Amino acid sequence: MVKSLEQVHEELNVWGFPHHPWEFTLGNTHIVLNPKTLVMTWIVMLLVILFTVSATRNMNMKRPGKLQLMVEEIFQFLRGLVYENMDPKKGAGLMSLIFTLFIFLLFSNLWGLVPTMMSPTADVNTTAGMAIMVFFLVQFMGIRYKGAGHFKHFLEPFPFFLPLTIVEELAKPVTLAFRLYGNIYGGEVLIAVLLGLLGLNTFIFGGFIPSVVWLAFSIFVGFIQAFIFTMLTIAYISQVVKEHEH
Known part of the structure:
Protein backbone atom coordinates (compact mmCIF):
# COMPACT_ATOMS: atom_id res chain seq x y z
CA MET A 1 0.00 0.00 0.00
CA VAL A 2 1.32 3.43 -0.96
CA LYS A 3 1.63 5.67 2.08
CA SER A 4 1.33 9.41 2.22
CA LEU A 5 4.28 11.65 3.07
CA GLU A 6 2.69 12.45 6.44
CA GLN A 7 2.34 8.74 7.28
CA VAL A 8 6.00 8.10 6.45
CA HIS A 9 7.14 11.00 8.64
CA GLU A 10 4.94 9.69 11.44
CA GLU A 11 6.48 6.20 11.26
CA LEU A 12 9.99 7.65 11.21
CA ASN A 13 9.23 9.82 14.24
CA VAL A 14 10.33 7.11 16.67
CA TRP A 15 11.74 9.72 19.09
CA GLY A 16 8.34 11.31 19.63
CA PHE A 17 9.12 14.83 18.48
CA PRO A 18 6.12 17.19 18.73
CA HIS A 19 4.25 17.65 15.47
CA HIS A 20 3.82 21.38 16.05
CA PRO A 21 6.51 23.97 16.80
CA TRP A 22 6.88 25.55 20.22
CA GLU A 23 5.47 29.06 20.33
CA PHE A 24 5.80 31.62 23.08
CA THR A 25 5.92 35.37 23.52
CA LEU A 26 8.88 37.20 25.04
CA GLY A 27 7.87 40.79 25.66
CA ASN A 28 6.51 42.04 22.35
CA THR A 29 8.28 39.34 20.35
CA HIS A 30 6.53 36.17 19.20
CA ILE A 31 9.02 33.30 19.04
CA VAL A 32 8.51 30.00 17.20
CA LEU A 33 10.94 27.10 17.69
CA ASN A 34 11.15 23.75 15.93
CA PRO A 35 12.11 21.24 18.67
CA LYS A 36 13.37 18.62 16.21
CA THR A 37 15.67 21.11 14.49
CA LEU A 38 17.03 22.29 17.84
CA VAL A 39 17.79 18.75 19.01
CA MET A 40 19.38 17.72 15.70
CA THR A 41 21.52 20.88 15.64
CA TRP A 42 22.87 20.16 19.12
CA ILE A 43 23.56 16.55 18.16
CA VAL A 44 25.48 17.67 15.07
CA MET A 45 27.49 20.17 17.12
CA LEU A 46 28.38 17.39 19.56
CA LEU A 47 29.43 15.12 16.68
CA VAL A 48 31.62 17.87 15.23
CA ILE A 49 33.32 18.35 18.61
CA LEU A 50 33.87 14.61 19.03
CA PHE A 51 35.25 14.31 15.49
CA THR A 52 37.71 17.19 15.75
CA VAL A 53 38.84 16.27 19.28
CA SER A 54 39.36 12.64 18.28
CA ALA A 55 41.33 13.70 15.21
CA THR A 56 43.63 16.10 17.05
CA ARG A 57 43.91 14.58 20.54
CA ASN A 58 46.97 12.44 19.81
CA MET A 59 48.53 14.27 16.90
CA ASN A 60 51.68 12.71 15.53
CA MET A 61 53.79 14.41 12.85
CA LYS A 62 55.63 11.22 11.89
CA ARG A 63 52.76 8.72 11.93
CA PRO A 64 49.48 10.63 11.75
CA GLY A 65 46.25 8.71 12.20
CA LYS A 66 43.51 8.46 9.60
CA LEU A 67 41.30 11.05 11.25
CA GLN A 68 44.22 13.42 11.66
CA LEU A 69 45.09 13.06 7.97
CA MET A 70 41.47 13.69 7.03
CA VAL A 71 41.24 16.87 9.09
CA GLU A 72 44.61 18.09 7.80
CA GLU A 73 43.59 17.53 4.19
CA ILE A 74 40.31 19.37 4.65
CA PHE A 75 42.08 22.24 6.42
CA GLN A 76 44.78 22.53 3.76
CA PHE A 77 42.20 22.42 0.98
CA LEU A 78 40.15 25.22 2.55
CA ARG A 79 43.28 27.22 3.32
CA GLY A 80 44.29 26.97 -0.32
CA LEU A 81 40.91 28.38 -1.37
CA VAL A 82 41.17 31.24 1.11
CA TYR A 83 44.75 32.15 0.20
CA GLU A 84 43.95 32.06 -3.53
CA ASN A 85 41.19 34.60 -3.08
CA MET A 86 42.68 37.03 -0.56
CA ASP A 87 45.87 38.14 1.13
CA PRO A 88 47.10 35.26 3.34
CA LYS A 89 47.67 37.71 6.21
CA LYS A 90 43.99 38.60 6.15
CA GLY A 91 42.77 35.11 5.32
CA ALA A 92 44.69 33.41 8.14
CA GLY A 93 42.41 35.02 10.71
CA LEU A 94 39.36 33.52 8.99
CA LEU A 105 27.56 22.06 7.19
CA LEU A 106 28.96 18.73 6.06
CA PHE A 107 27.84 16.91 9.20
CA SER A 108 24.46 18.66 9.10
CA ASN A 109 23.85 17.71 5.48
CA LEU A 110 24.78 14.06 6.01
CA TRP A 111 23.04 13.59 9.37
CA GLY A 112 19.67 13.27 7.66
CA LEU A 113 20.85 10.05 5.98
CA VAL A 114 20.93 8.32 9.37
CA PRO A 115 17.68 6.42 9.99
CA THR A 116 15.02 8.44 11.89
CA MET A 117 17.27 11.52 11.97
CA MET A 118 16.96 14.88 10.19
CA SER A 119 19.45 17.31 8.69
CA PRO A 120 19.40 20.66 10.55
CA THR A 121 20.00 22.26 7.15
CA ALA A 122 16.67 20.80 5.95
CA ASP A 123 15.08 23.60 8.01
CA VAL A 124 15.17 27.00 6.32
CA ASN A 125 15.57 28.71 9.71
CA THR A 126 18.99 27.06 10.11
CA THR A 127 20.24 27.99 6.66
CA ALA A 128 18.79 31.51 6.94
CA GLY A 129 20.54 32.05 10.26
CA MET A 130 23.87 30.95 8.81
CA ALA A 131 23.39 33.09 5.69
CA ILE A 132 22.61 36.16 7.83
CA MET A 133 25.76 35.46 9.84
CA VAL A 134 27.80 35.43 6.61
CA PHE A 135 26.10 38.65 5.46
CA PHE A 136 27.07 40.54 8.61
CA LEU A 137 30.57 39.03 8.52
CA VAL A 138 31.06 40.42 5.01
CA GLN A 139 29.89 43.88 6.14
CA PHE A 140 32.19 43.71 9.16
CA MET A 141 35.19 42.80 7.03
CA GLY A 142 34.40 45.62 4.60
CA ILE A 143 34.13 48.20 7.39
CA ARG A 144 37.25 46.81 9.06
CA TYR A 145 39.44 47.36 5.99
CA LYS A 146 37.75 50.37 4.39
CA GLY A 147 35.78 52.08 7.10
CA ALA A 148 32.82 54.09 5.83
CA GLY A 149 34.27 53.74 2.33
CA HIS A 150 32.89 50.19 2.29
CA PHE A 151 29.44 51.60 1.52
CA LYS A 152 30.75 53.62 -1.43
CA HIS A 153 29.99 50.80 -3.85
CA PHE A 154 26.26 51.25 -3.20
CA LEU A 155 26.45 54.55 -5.13
CA GLU A 156 28.53 53.31 -8.06
CA PRO A 157 28.46 53.94 -10.95
CA PHE A 158 25.59 56.41 -10.40
CA PRO A 159 23.38 57.20 -7.39
CA PHE A 160 20.20 56.00 -9.12
CA PHE A 161 21.63 52.48 -9.07
CA LEU A 162 21.36 52.46 -5.26
CA PRO A 163 18.11 50.39 -5.14
CA LEU A 164 19.56 47.76 -7.49
CA THR A 165 22.78 47.56 -5.49
CA ILE A 166 20.85 47.11 -2.24
CA VAL A 167 18.71 44.36 -3.79
CA GLU A 168 21.86 42.65 -5.08
CA GLU A 169 23.47 42.79 -1.64
CA LEU A 170 20.38 41.46 0.13
CA ALA A 171 19.97 38.71 -2.48
CA LYS A 172 23.26 37.12 -1.42
CA PRO A 173 22.08 35.75 1.96
CA VAL A 174 18.70 34.83 0.47
CA THR A 175 20.26 32.71 -2.27
CA LEU A 176 22.76 31.21 0.19
CA ALA A 177 19.97 30.14 2.52
CA PHE A 178 17.51 28.78 -0.02
CA ARG A 179 20.07 27.00 -2.20
CA LEU A 180 21.31 24.94 0.73
CA TYR A 181 17.85 24.42 2.23
CA GLY A 182 16.24 23.46 -1.08
CA ASN A 183 18.81 20.81 -1.96
CA ILE A 184 18.92 19.16 1.46
CA TYR A 185 15.18 19.34 2.16
CA GLY A 186 14.37 18.16 -1.36
CA GLY A 187 16.59 15.12 -0.89
CA GLU A 188 14.93 14.17 2.38
CA VAL A 189 11.45 14.59 0.89
CA LEU A 190 12.38 12.38 -2.06
CA ILE A 191 13.66 9.68 0.28
CA ALA A 192 10.41 9.85 2.25
CA VAL A 193 8.40 9.61 -0.98
CA LEU A 194 10.34 6.52 -2.03
CA LEU A 195 9.73 4.97 1.37
CA GLY A 196 6.02 5.61 0.97
CA LEU A 197 5.99 3.97 -2.46
CA LEU A 198 8.03 0.90 -1.56
CA GLY A 199 7.16 0.42 2.10
CA LEU A 200 9.29 0.78 5.18
CA ASN A 201 9.65 -2.98 5.70
CA THR A 202 11.87 -3.29 2.62
CA PHE A 203 14.62 -1.10 4.04
CA ILE A 204 17.26 -1.26 6.71
CA PHE A 205 16.06 0.08 10.10
CA GLY A 206 12.64 0.91 8.73
CA GLY A 207 14.22 2.46 5.82
CA PHE A 208 16.48 5.28 4.98
CA ILE A 209 18.37 3.64 2.15
CA PRO A 210 16.05 3.25 -0.85
CA SER A 211 19.03 2.34 -2.98
CA VAL A 212 22.79 2.41 -2.91
CA VAL A 213 22.79 4.79 -5.86
CA TRP A 214 20.52 7.28 -4.15
CA LEU A 215 22.51 7.08 -0.92
CA ALA A 216 25.75 7.78 -2.80
CA PHE A 217 24.10 10.68 -4.62
CA SER A 218 22.80 12.14 -1.33
CA ILE A 219 26.30 11.99 0.16
CA PHE A 220 27.68 13.69 -2.94
CA VAL A 221 25.05 16.44 -2.70
CA GLY A 222 25.85 16.91 0.99
CA PHE A 223 29.54 17.45 0.22
CA ILE A 224 28.83 19.73 -2.74
CA GLN A 225 26.36 21.94 -0.88
CA ALA A 226 28.74 22.34 2.07
CA PHE A 227 31.51 23.28 -0.37
CA ILE A 228 29.35 25.75 -2.31
CA PHE A 229 28.17 27.57 0.82
CA THR A 230 31.74 27.78 2.14
CA MET A 231 33.18 28.81 -1.22
CA LEU A 232 30.62 31.59 -1.67
CA THR A 233 31.39 32.82 1.84
CA ILE A 234 35.05 33.03 0.92
CA ALA A 235 34.21 34.76 -2.38
CA TYR A 236 31.97 37.39 -0.74
CA ILE A 237 34.62 38.21 1.86
CA SER A 238 37.42 38.31 -0.71
CA GLN A 239 35.48 40.87 -2.77
CA VAL A 240 35.54 43.49 -0.02
CA VAL A 241 39.13 42.63 0.95
CA LYS A 242 40.48 42.80 -2.61
CA GLU A 243 38.83 46.16 -3.21
CA HIS A 244 40.77 47.42 -0.23
CA GLU A 245 44.03 45.98 -1.57
CA HIS A 246 43.64 47.80 -4.89
Missing part, protein backbone atom coordinates in the same frame (compact mmCIF):
# COMPACT_ATOMS: atom_id res chain seq x y z
CA MET A 95 40.55 29.93 8.78
CA SER A 96 39.02 28.79 12.07
CA LEU A 97 35.63 30.13 11.01
CA ILE A 98 35.84 28.74 7.47
CA PHE A 99 36.93 25.29 8.67
CA THR A 100 34.22 25.16 11.36
CA LEU A 101 31.58 26.34 8.89
CA PHE A 102 32.45 23.64 6.36
CA ILE A 103 32.62 20.81 8.91
CA PHE A 104 29.34 21.83 10.54
